[in-house]
Amino acid sequence: MSSLRFDGKVVVITGAGNGLGKEYALFYGKRGAKVVVNDLGGSMKGTGASSSAADKVVEEIKAAGGIAVANYDSVEFGERIIETAIKTFGKIDILINNAGILRDVSFEKMKDEDWDLIYKVHLKGTYACSKAAWPYMREQKYGRIINTSSASGLYGVFGQTNYSTAKLATHGLTLALSREGLKRNIFVNSICPVAASRLTETVMSKEVLSSLKPDYIVPLVAWLSHEDCKETGSVFELGAGYISKLRWQRNQGYFFDTPFTPEDVKEKWDEVSGFGSVVYHPQTSSEIFEIFFNKEEFVKQQKEGKTKSTSPSQNAQPTNVTLKAEKIFNLMRAFLDRGEGKDLIPKVQGVFNFEIILQKGGPVIKSWVIDLKNGQGSIKEGKEQADATFNMIDDEFERVCQGKLQANEAFLKGIMKIKGNMKKATLFTPSLFPAPTPENFAKYSQAKL
Numbered sequence: 337m338s339s340l341r342f343d344g345k346v347v348v349i350t351g352a353g354n355g356l357g358k359e360y361a362l363f364y365g366k367r368g369a370k371v372v373v374n375d376l377g378g379s380m381k382g383t384g385a386s387s388s389a390a391d392k393v394v395e396e397i398k399a400a401g402g403i404a405v406a407n408y409d410s411v412e413f414g415e416r417i418i419e420t421a422i423k424t425f426g427k428i429d430i431l432i433n434n435a436g437i438l439r440d441v442s443f444e445k446m447k448d449e450d451w452d453l454i455y456k457v458h459l460k461g462t463y464a465c466s467k468a469a470w471p472y473m474r475e476q477k478y479g480r481i482i483n484t485s486s487a488s489g490l491y492g493v494f495g496q497t498n499y500s501t502a503k504l505a506t507h508g509l510t511l512a513l514s515r516e517g518l519k520r521n522i523f524v525n526s527i528c529p530v531a532a533s534r535l536t537e538t539v540m541s542k543e544v545l546s547s548l549k550p551d552y553i554v555p556l557v558a559w560l561s562h563e564d565c566k567e568t569g570s571v572f573e574l575g576a577g578y579i580s581k582l583r584w585q586r587n588q589g590y591f592f593d594t595p596f597t598p599e600d601v602k603e604k605w606d607e608v609s610g611f612g613s614v615v616y617h618p619q620t621s622s623e624i625f626e627i628f629f630n631k632e633e634f635v636k637q638q639k640e641g642k643t644k645s646t647s648p649s650q651n652a653q654p655t656n657v658t659l660k661a662e663k664i665f666n667l668m669r670a671f672l673d674r675g676e677g678k679d680l681i682p683k684v685q686g687v688f689n690f691e692i693i694l695q696k697g698g699p700v701i702k703s704w705v706i707d708l709k710n711g712q713g714s715i716k717e718g719k720e721q722a723d724a725t726f727n728m729i730d731d732e733f734e735r736v737c738q739g740k741l742q743a744n745e746a747f748l749k750g751i752m753k754i755k756g757n758m759k760k761a762t763l764f765t766p767s768l769f770p771a772p773t774p775e776n777f778a779k780y781s782q783a784k785l
């Protein structure tokens with residue numbers, strides 16, 4: 337594969353004197369870009385300033401044969417940073433909004449200064465640099481912007497109300513800006529990195545930090561900022577060599593007959609707030625209107641237990657896959673049908689639903705009921721009034737049945753979810769049945785698919 341080069345491109349990286357920004361700067365310098373190394377050079381809490389952080393990185397780039405210039409302004413004054421790019425190199429192609437500080441403190445003890453400074457560096461800084469770069473990118477019909485968000489913003493972290501807010505807002509800017517830039521070949525994405533740096537060295541152990549090398553963040557940033565990459569408006573979580581894209585999800589929802597009351601909402605709370613068998617992946621703010629103004633269709637489908645996905649089918653969960661669980665339940669069924677499980681009935685005296693999913697939090701693809709209470713025991717597809725309901729990912733279910741993953745461990749790690757009578761649930765274990773080995777599949781030949 338030919339290497340992704342950035343020859344002739346001008347890249348501005350904020351906060352490039354340390355940590356992630358420094359890694360990006362060195363990388364772009366080696367791959368042919370002209371680099372503006374911005375860094376205020378202050379402390380991780382945002383106090384002080386120094387030119388040495390940016391200068392050292394510029395020296396390192398130049399020593400390796402690259403082209404770079406330093407800028408020491410705070411990102412709040414984005415226009416000055418972009419001006420450095422324009423004055424020195426004549427244009428700006430790529431902007432990596434990376435500068436960051438932390439001011440962790442509980443909300444109760446937070447001072448206005450902690451809130452304001454985090455806002456200024458992360459959100460205002462990202463805005464100010466993007467705003468200054470925007471006219472140039474529009475004019476040349478080319479631009480790549482990477483905004484640095486954080487898992488703290490996506491999920492919320494105790495003691496980081498200021499930072500979580502600014503970081504999620506940064507992704508809001510990405511989402512809206514990506515739409516404005518689309519026609520002008522300006523693509524905007526967010527990353528939520530996890531890497532060893534002075535920001536994380538006080539909160540993570542040395543052992544953990546050693547596998548979170550900052551240079552593992554570089555490949556995604558490089559690809560997203562390359563002219564061949566057409567990705568825009570996305571957010572990625574990454575670290576330790578792992579990269580994944582995130583998206584919003586909407587549950588099936590519930591349409592009330594209007595007018596309706598708070599009591600109605602209470603009564604239908606499971607439908608309103610739960611994530612059941614159907615999942616929507618909204619892509620635009622206007623998609624909800626497709627539901628709002630198609631009530632009849634929605635209610636009809638709701639009644640029939642069917643729903644329509646509001647977004648392209650490639651985003652929908654596959655429902656016609658062949659599950660590994662299918663083969664295993666067939667094996668268990670054959671065992672019970674032959675009457676070989678009748679000793680289990682007095683011992684277990686329970687009915688169990690099994691919901692098989694394909695990924696954590698995903699919809700149920702297929703369910704089975706195992707009756708170890710009546711007759712000689714039976715297994716069928718569907719759901720019933722049961723003593724306990726197990727919910728598991730198909731692959732993990734197979735691993736438990738093969739004895740490769742202990743059921744206890746699966747439960748403790750949240751891989752296997754159990755609802756209902758926990759005591760009864762512990763009486764069920766796949767080891768009550770023949771193991772899913774080729775020999776057993778052959779022996780209980782009905783189990784063959």
Ligand code: NAI
Nearest residue numbers: 351354355356376377378410411434435436486530531533
């Ligand atoms: P770092 O502290 O090593 O580097 C940040 C750099 O930004 C520093 O060199 C600092 O001087 C500079 N800076 C701070 N305020 C500035 C300002 N007003 N103007 C210009 N430069 C300024 O931190 P790290 O870890 O490399 O962080 C980079 C970005 O990644 C930050 O936005 C951070 O919030 C984000 N991030 C980092 C994570 C991690 O695990 N390291 C996790 C999630 C997000």
